[in-house]
Every structure is written in C-alpha cells, then in structure tokens.
Amino acid sequence: MIEIKHLKTLTTLNATGSLIETARQLHLTQSAISHQLKELEGRLNCALFIRKSRPIRFTVSGLRLLDLAEQVLPQINNAERDVARFCSGNAGRLHMAIECHSCFQWLMPAIDKFRDSWPEVELDFCSGFSFLPLPALKRGDLDLVVTSDPQPIEGISYIPLFCYQPMLALSRHHRLAHKSYIEAEDLSQETLITYPVEKERLDIFNLFLTPEGVSPAKIRHADLTLMMLQLVASGRGVAGLPNWALFEYLQKDYVVARRLGKEGIWNTLYAAVREEQQGMAYLQDFIKTAISCCFKDLKGIKVASTEAPYFEN
Template identity: 55%
Template sequence: MVEIRHLKTMQALRDTGRLTDAAERLCVTQSALSHQIKELESRLGCELFLRKTRPLQLTGPGRRLLALAEQVLPLITGAEHDIQRMVHGDAGRLYMAIECHSCFNWLMPTIEAYRSNWPAVDLDFSSGFMFDPLPALHSGELDLVITSDPRDYKSLAYLPLFQYEMQIAVAPDHALAGQAFVSPGDLAQETIITYPVERQRLDVFNAFLNPAGVEPAAVRTTELTVMMIQQVANHRGVCALPNWVLDEYVRQGLVVALPATKAGHWLTLYAAVRAEQENTAYLQSFVQSARSHCLETLRGVRNG
C-alpha cells in the first residue's frame, strides 16, 4: 500500500514545508504531487498534513509515515550502494575452505592482509577435516576452495597458485633415509601417517600409491602437522607432505625428506572458484595476493 515514492514525498514535505517546493525537489508537478498525496490519504483513510498551514504541519499519521521513511529509505540507499559495489566487484561474499590441510601457516596471514584491503567483503573460513568442500563450492555454499585435486565440475574454474613437490618424510635413521628417492613399492611395508580425510583427497594415495597399485601396511591419522612429524621422528610411520612444509623440520634435523620417484612428484595447488565468479575483482585480488605471498615466502615452490 505504502510505496517508496510516498516515503520520499513525506521527507520532502518535512524538509521544504511547502507543497510547491516539495514537488520541485521530487521533480514532479505540484498537481501530480497533490494527486499522489490525496490518493495515499484515501488508501490510508486519514489526512497526512494540515492544509493551509505555513510551514506544512504533519498530522499524527503523517509523522508516523515520516518515521517509517527515516527508517526505510537509508536501508534502501545502502542496499543500492552495496549492489553497485558488487556489480563492480568491490564487495561481496568470500566463504572459503581448504583441502590442503598443511596450508594454514600461509593462508591465515593472507586472509588477515586481505581483510584490511577489502573490508566490504564478507569473508569466512571453514576448516573441518570431515567436510568435503568442492561439492559445497559447486552448490554455492562456498566461494573458494584451496585444493590440489581438481575434479570434473563444469561449474568450477581452477586458478593455479603455485607448484610444490610432494616428499616422503622418514626418521633420520630410517632404512629409507639413505635412498636418493622413494618408489611406491618402498611404502608397502610402512605405516602412512595422514590427516583424517578420505584417501581420495590425499596426494600420497591418489597421486602416488593408488596409480602403482600399492597398499601400505597401515594408516594412522592425526589432525596436526607437528604431531605427524613427531610420530615420524619416533619411528611410528612415514608421511607425505609438501616440500615447503617439510623444509622447516628437515632443517631442525627431525626428519629426512625424500623425493617421491626419481624425477620428483610435482603437484599444483589451485584456488577453485565457481566459473561465473572467476573474474570478480575481490576474488581475483585474493588469488593474486595468495599466489604472491606463497611464491615470496615458501621455500621450494615454483610458479604454477
């Protein structure tokens, strides 16, 4: 019943105090504005202002309608402003998750720097191990997923961040420590320590052991990278991690890192996004910031 134009009329009447001036402000004729007001008063069954007063005096219902205008019109203006920022890529939503669970140490600083540069972006992060994020990205629940395992979703685009080498970590005095590299068959009698996620989401299985038809002797899980390293150092198994993750622990003498195969096993880490959002400014900025930060700070990675 009450329309936005009616609310704007009430504000104009309040601000100008005269029907003629209100009509000029609203860019309508005085007769058109008078007709609009009479029509609204007819709908509401009451007068909105007292005629023949200078300046115009609002009635009780008129003041109530003015109060509504003061509440609603700023919200509409704000929404219009936000929509325009979204259209131009200055604002929006960026809900993200990771499949690379060793990425926390570079992802968190990237997120914090990004927040300060894009304060209008609603940013959130999900990190559950038992949560498969790519289907959630496909369905629109998420907006970006860090992954090294692209899957065949036609709705998704995979933007490369960097390349890294998957390496096998063993204790310094492990039987494999003196080898130049590790073959899949070398792990047939070993316990593999992994993050607690499905095998098809782990590089050591889907990119190394499974193609060779090799099954390890056992699998043990832990949620923390540092606990994984401690278990390897204590001869409770071996693990496969990116070279940039293992570099710190190798320098501390806790583990030895070996290439997976003679040529090394290089993988690409991607930022997966929905194809329809691929060129959005705030999303492209996050990807570029993450890529630059990683190439500058992570040892052993290379441009993807």
C-alpha cells in the same frame, strides 16, 4: 622510456638470479627476457647487470632501478586495487575451504592482508573434512576452495596457484633414509601417517601408491602437521607432505625428506571458484594476494602455468 614491465622483470631477475628462471616466473621465454633487457639497456645506453656471472650481479644503474621498482610497484598495486574497489561493488562474501591442512601456513598472512584491503567483504573459512567442498562450492555454500585435486565440474573453474613436490618425511634413522628417492614398493611394510581424510584425497595415494598398486602396511591419522612430524621423528611411521610444509623442519633436522619416485612428483595447487564469480574484483585480488604471499613465504615451490588443469575426459 622505462616501462613497468621492465621494473617487474628486473625485480624478478633480482629475486631469481637468472634470466631463465625469470622467464619462467613471468611466463615468457628466456629469449624474450634477453631481448627485453637488451632493448632497455640500449634505450638507457647503460648496462644494468653483469652477465658473465652466476648469479647475475647488478650494476649501480641496475640497483637504482631495482630501488625504483621497490618504490613504484607497490604504489601501482595499491592504485589498481583501489580502482577495482571503486568500480565493482566493494562488498561481498568470501567463504572458503581448504582441503590441505598445511595450507594454513600461507593462507593466514594472505587473509590478513586481504582483510585490510577489502574490509566490507564477509570472510569465513572452514577446514573440516566433514563434507565435500567442491559440491558445496557448486551449490553456493562456498566461494573458494583450495585443492590439489581438481574435478571436472560444470561451472567450476580452477586457477593455478603454484607447483609443489609431495615428499616422504622419514626419521633420520629410518631404514629408507639412506635412499635418495623412495619407490612405491618401499612403503608396503611401513606405517603411513596422514591427515584424517579418505585416501582418494591424498597426493601420495593418487600420484604414487595407487598407480603402482601398493598399499602401506598400516595407516594412522593425525590432525596437525607438527604432530605428524613428531610421530615420524619418534619412528612411529612415515608421512607424505608437501615439500614447502617440510622445509622448516628439515632445517631443524627433525626429520629427513625423500622424493617419491626417481624423478620426483610435481603437483599443482588450485583455487577453485564458480565461473560466474571468477571475474569479481575482490576474488581476483584475493587470489593475487595469496599467490604473492606463497612466493614470499614458501621455499621450494614453482610457478604454475597459467593454464586451467587438463582433464582426461
């Protein structure tokens, strides 16, 4: 009668409040979701939610099923993980590197969860920018690299995690703060505060300044997100940071954020792994865990398509 996919659909419908967004998250069309729910309501002979309202509201029956989903879905996840542990060897190594400092915010809880499930897996991570992580991954010194700048390297495959919006953080009193979006030219007289990495590894250059041939007046480095934002708030410059990393500081009114270009920019964060390791149970579980942590903890991110990244050459 009722199926697990129904519980998943209802759960994300509850989270999103609309069919169309549910469809996006589940990588289906809105039509498919509509058909699926109609079919289920037909089987149960019972309305599950009230359509003529936004956000959608659930009936008692719908709520009862949400309740069921909350019980059942974690149980199923646990069982699947256990089975994966029994089957594949449950020991292994997971050494990872993060190209983006801010990522620690969501990576920490994900790693904690993972350690509980796979105590035998040897965990290690580094975020230093003292070496190039993708070649290290290729060599086998690393097993997973979190990057927003995938390179077409033989034997490396990229699994999309989520989409985010690189934005510009400004002091509330900054001369650009009145604009609803920032143009590349605006930055030619500004001090840009970045993480201490080469320009080529920074979204704001790759996707915004370099294509327009603009350079900021001055570049200044800072190690920590919080330090960058203190500098911004103190009027020492502006900073390019992902929207989800800015969220809590925006709420506290430390700074304001503006999108880059009229339409804004969307970029995708990937987990890079060696192709031959991609099927390994604990790796897959780590990535699954990481994604679910992101969508729980971060505001403003979107689901990525399941597709591998497209390389021009």
